[in-house]
Amino acid sequence: MASGVAAWLPFARAAAIGWMPVANCPMPIAPRDNSKRQDELIILNVSGRRFQTWRTTLDRYPDTLLGSSEKDFFYNEESKEYFFDRDPDAFRSILNFYRTGKLHYPRHECISAYDEELTFFGIIPEIIGDCCYEEYKDRKRENLERLQDDQEENKDQKLPNMNFRETMWRAFENPHTSTMALVFYYVTGFFIAISVITNVVETVPCGSTANQKDMPCGERYTVAFFCMDTACVMIFTVEYLLRLFAAPSRYRFMRSVMSIIDVVAILPYYIGLVMTNNEDVSGAFVTLRVFRVFRIFKFSRHSQGLRILGYTLKSCASELGFLLFSLTMAIIIFATVMFYAEKGSSSSKFTSIPASFWYTIVTMTTLGYGDMVPKTIAGKIFGSICSLSGVLVIALPVPVIVSNFSRIYHQNQRADKRRAQKKARLARIRISKSSSANAFIQSKRNGLLNELLELTDEQKLAKSISLLESQHHHLLQCLEKTTAHEFVDEQVYEQNCLERALQTYASRSPSISSHDSSEGTCCGRRGKRNTPLPNASLPSSHQGPLQELSAIHIQCGDPPSRTASRSNLNLKTDNSGRINCKGGRITTAIISLPTPPALTPDGDGLHGPPQRSIQTTASSACTNIVKVSAL
Amino acid sequence: MDAKRVETISARVDAAVSSPDSVEDELELSAVRHRPEGLEQLEAQTRFSRKELQILYRGFKNECPSGVVNEETFKDIYSQFFPQGDASTYAHFLFNAFDTDHNGSVSFEDFVMGLSILLRGTIQEKLNWAFNLYDINKDGYITKEEMLDIMKAIYDMMGKCTYPVLKEETPRQHVEVFFQKMDKNKDGVVTIDEFIDCCQNDENIMRSMHLFENVL
Numbered sequence: 001m002a003s004g005v006a007a008w009l010p011f012a013r014a015a016a017i018g019w020m021p022v023a024n025c026p027m028p029i030a031p032r033d034n035s036k037r038q039d040e041l042i043i044l045n046v047s048g049r050r051f052q053t054w055r056t057t058l059d060r061y062p063d064t065l066l067g068s069s070e071k072d073f074f075y076n077e078e079s080k081e082y083f084f085d086r087d088p089d090a091f092r093s094i095l096n097f098y099r100t101g102k103l104h105y106p107r108h109e110c111i112s113a114y115d116e117e118l119t120f121f122g123i124i125p126e127i128i129g130d131c132c133y134e135e136y137k138d139r140k141r142e143n144l145e146r147l148q149d150d151q152e153e154n155k156d157q158k159l160p161n162m163n164f165r166e167t168m169w170r171a172f173e174n175p176h177t178s179t180m181a182l183v184f185y186y187v188t189g190f191f192i193a194i195s196v197i198t199n200v201v202e203t204v205p206c207g208s209t210a211n212q213k214d215m216p217c218g219e220r221y222t223v224a225f226f227c228m229d230t231a232c233v234m235i236f237t238v239e240y241l242l243r244l245f246a247a248p249s250r251y252r253f254m255r256s257v258m259s260i261i262d263v264v265a266i267l268p269y270y271i272g273l274v275m276t277n278n279e280d281v282s283g284a285f286v287t288l289r290v291f292r293v294f295r296i297f298k299f300s301r302h303s304q305g306l307r308i309l310g311y312t313l314k315s316c317a318s319e320l321g322f323l324l325f326s327l328t329m330a331i332i333i334f335a336t337v338m339f340y341a342e343k344g345s346s347s348s349k350f351t352s353i354p355a356s357f358w359y360t361i362v363t364m365t366t367l368g369y370g371d372m373v374p375k376t377i378a379g380k381i382f383g384s385i386c387s388l389s390g391v392l393v394i395a396l397p398v399p400v401i402v403s404n405f406s407r408i409y410h411q412n413q414r415a416d417k418r419r420a421q422k423k424a425r426l427a428r429i430r431i432s433k434s435s436s437a438n439a440f441i442q443s444k445r446n447g448l449l450n451e452l453l454e455l456t457d458e459q460k461l462a463k464s465i466s467l468l469e470s471q472h473h474h475l476l477q478c479l480e481k482t483t484a485h486e487f488v489d490e491q492v493y494e495q496n497c498l499e500r501a502l503q504t505y506a507s508r509s510p511s512i513s514s515h516d517s518s519e520g521t522c523c524g525r526r527g528k529r530n531t532p533l534p535n536a537s538l539p540s541s542h543q544g545p546l547q548e549l550s551a552i553h554i555q556c557g558d559p560p561s562r563t564a565s566r567s568n569l570n571l572k573t574d575n576s577g578r579i580n581c582k583g584g585r586i587t588t589a590i591i592s593l594p595t596p597p598a599l600t601p602d603g604d605g606l607h608g609p610p611q612r613s614i615q616t617t618a619s620s621a622c623t624n625i626v627k628v629s630a631l
Numbered sequence: 632m633d634a635k636r637v638e639t640i641s642a643r644v645d646a647a648v649s650s651p652d653s654v655e656d657e658l659e660l661s662a663v664r665h666r667p668e669g670l671e672q673l674e675a676q677t678r679f680s681r682k683e684l685q686i687l688y689r690g691f692k693n694e695c696p697s698g699v700v701n702e703e704t705f706k707d708i709y710s711q712f713f714p715q716g717d718a719s720t721y722a723h724f725l726f727n728a729f730d731t732d733h734n735g736s737v738s739f740e741d742f743v744m745g746l747s748i749l750l751r752g753t754i755q756e757k758l759n760w761a762f763n764l765y766d767i768n769k770d771g772y773i774t775k776e777e778m779l780d781i782m783k784a785i786y787d788m789m790g791k792c793t794y795p796v797l798k799e800e801t802p803r804q805h806v807e808v809f810f811q812k813m814d815k816n817k818d819g820v821v822t823i824d825e826f827i828d829c830c831q832n833d834e835n836i837m838r839s840m841h842l843f844e845n846v847l
Contacts, residue, residue, distance in 0.1 A: 008690065008694060008708050008709075008712075009712070010687075010690075010746070010750075010846045011742070011746060012709060012712045013843050013846050014745075014746050014749035014750050014843055014846055015709075015725050015749065016843065017749050017757055017760070017761060017840065017843065018725070018728070018760075018761055018764045018765075019785060020761065020836055020839045020840055020842075021758070021761050021765075021809075021813075021826070021830050021836055022781075022782065022785065022805070022809060023835070023836075023839065024805075024808065024835075025835060026835045026838060026839060027835075027838075027839040027842055029842075030842055030843065030845070030846075032845070039686055054689075056686075099693075433714075471846075472712065475712065476713070478839075478842075479713070479785070479788060479789065480789075482785060483785060483786055483789055483801075483805070484805075485786075485789055485793040485794065485795060485797060485801075486793060486794045487715055487789065487790070487792065487793060487794075488792050488793060488794040489792060490792050492792070492794065493791065493792035493793070493794070493796070496794060496795070496796060497796065500796065
């Protein structure tokens with residue numbers, strides 16, 4: 001039950017008088033407020049600062065520390081107050097939660113301190129109100145990232161029992177871990193530089209020999225350059241193969257960008273080796289050599305800055321794309337205009353629209369090479385318009401776009417995060433709230449079980465239910481009595497539906513048929529708690545952190561003396577004497593295990609804790625046994 | 632008999648048309664800060680002690696800081712006690728029963744008067760209150776349609792997952808049983824006298840009327 005409206009429970013109960021004339025059978029007895037406590041002031045002494053509040057205020061949230069009997073552990077007999085050795089500032093917001101029903105996150109608080117306080121007092125952070133929730137989540141995320149960064153620094157520690165492969169991979173990824181790794185790191189870096197320089201110098205004209213004009217060094221010292229190239233490619237190939245061997249997931253490694261760059265860098269060499277000196281293909285082969293420049297990207301393993309740049313570009317791809325698109329539009333427009341303007345003039349360089357593209361681009365970016373110049377007046381006019389608009393089109397949006405990058409990027413991230421958080425958050429709140437919906441059914445089962453166990457002197461399973469809850473349950477029981485129907489949880493309901501669909505013989509289960517005509521005799525039996533669950537798990541998503549029952553093995557029989565408790569739900573023998581069981585014995589089949597509260601968010605049921613079942617069947621001639629399978 | 636039925640039906644239609652259900656009302660109510668009469672006056676008018684009134688008011692004011700409850704808030708609060716079903720229809724009827732001056736809001740006085748009857752009143756008063764609740768159009772007669780509405784509202788609170796499964800005609804059957812018991816002269820409506828008479832002769836009802844006396 002939503003504890004925020006606990007104050008209205010007396011009203012709801014009083015209003016239940018409206019059902020009385022309509023009901024056809026007597027109501028269950030109301031739970032007694034035995035303590036008969038007047039509403040008293042409680043003093044909470046938190047590290048010296050005294051807070052006072054009504055007891056009923058704290059009782060609103062019975063599954064927190066202050067609302068349950070857990071606070072009795074902190075009771076100080078001499079001073080008649082509850083003493084907590086915690087932060088009084090943080091306690092303010094916690095106490096306000098009880099008073100107003102809304103939990104706020106004070107911005108000046110440290111996030112981890114606040115979290116600890118919440119955990120101590122048993123309050124889940126998801127209840128934080130909308131006004132403060134985003135701030136809370138942001139701070140928490142920052143904290144988490146900082147922790148992760150710290151952890152990453154510790155990752156370099158050598159774990160014991162790392163096999164050779166893992167050591168190698170670690171050496172590749174973090175060169176600082178060992179001397180060998182450092183040596184390897186520098187060697188590869190050196191050879192990348194050598195390779196790049198070689199490629200560059202290859203094309204420089206070297207000096208003329210006796211009978212030939214200038215030729216590039218590459219052709220003059222072919223052998224030397226070839227040897228250099230071979231050496232570099234050897235190193236790179238060995239490096240690539242080693243990385244491939246050491247990678248934890250080879251498939252993923254091969255798909256990564258860096259490995260593709262590696263492959264592209266060394267492939268031209270091998271293709272060149274394979275290819276013969278065929279005149280036709282050598283032309284194409286020459287083009288392949290351009291890919292050798294990709295070796296420079298291998299530096300990004302050595303430079304953090306390059307990696308960040310690449311990541312930034314990748315993430316701002318959509319903005320850049322839009323910039324490109326708008327530029328293209330402008331270029332096409334102006335190129336078309338210039339072409340048609342210059343069409344008339346003779347010996348015009350503007351031979352076609354694509355040819356005018358070059359002019360437009362050069363003009364708009366204010367480069368102005370001067371290789372293409374308009375000659376007609378109209379062309380000059382449009383040319384000047386083009387250059388003016390070029391300034392606008394490029395110089396203005398670029399800073400805006402750059403700043404937009406960061407703003408829109410971060411904003412998008414936050415919106416997506418908020419949406420993702422919202423779903424998870426709502427799900428968690430729904431789970432913790434749905435516990436109340438089934439708390440009643442739980443307590444019915446618990447009450448039933450309690451009685452049964454009392455008979456067999458077993459250990460009492462009952463969790464003490466607060467007075468508030470017992471009153472609320474009594475209210476729900478009155479409603480059940482008025483309408484002559486009972487609350488069940490969803491699984492049972494679906495089972496029942498299935499059963500009704502399958503049922504062909506009315507006589508097979510007198511329970512169901514008896515209830516069909518139960519209008520007159522509404523207090524049909526509860527002896528059959530029809531919960532056949534062949535596939536185990538009771539859905540724990542429906543049930544809150546109360547105990548779970550796995551199976552109840554009940555026989556109807558003479559009812560035990562009707563106790564004046566809230567759990568007199570069972571075994572009212574019908575006046576019409578439909579039950580003819582003799583010698584009923586009631587046995588329980590299961591000892592249930594308590595689940596930890598609020599820590600099983602999307603708990604998928606009780607597949608985890610194995611249940612021990614003590615099944616004792618008692619024979620009886622009664623046909624109304626309901627056997628429930630144990631998990 | 633038919634004419635009477637037509638009358639009641641048309642009266643109900645009129646009531647439905649004129650029911651205040653607009654945004655302006657809400658705005659008005661939210662701007663209003665209602666202060667209740669003094670403690671002594673309330674003490675005199677109701678059967679609660681001073682302390683009980685204090686407790687009641689604190690709870691009331693906590694949920695409704697403005698001092699009045701409008702129907703939406705009322706429905707929200709009441710629905711939280713019945714998480715499995717839909718309590719809004721019944722809450723609507725309850726609201727009308729509490730809102731004795733029919734101004735669309737329940738102030739603390741209305742609230743406390745109603746509670747005083749329910750918790751501390753005589754059997755006669757309680758039965759009177761229940762009759763008033765069932766008599767939706769407040770014309771002094773409970774017709775089968777009114778009773779059916781109330782019954783459906785009560786069954787709605789149970790929700791879907793019940794045992795045995797709720798069927799379509801269950802409320803109707805329940806209404807039939809009710810009328811069989813209550814409608815002595817079989818004229819199709821239940822008057823206040825028939826109602827009170829019948830309830831007083833029914834042991835179960837008498838006993839359950841005393842059930843909630845120790846609520847506060």
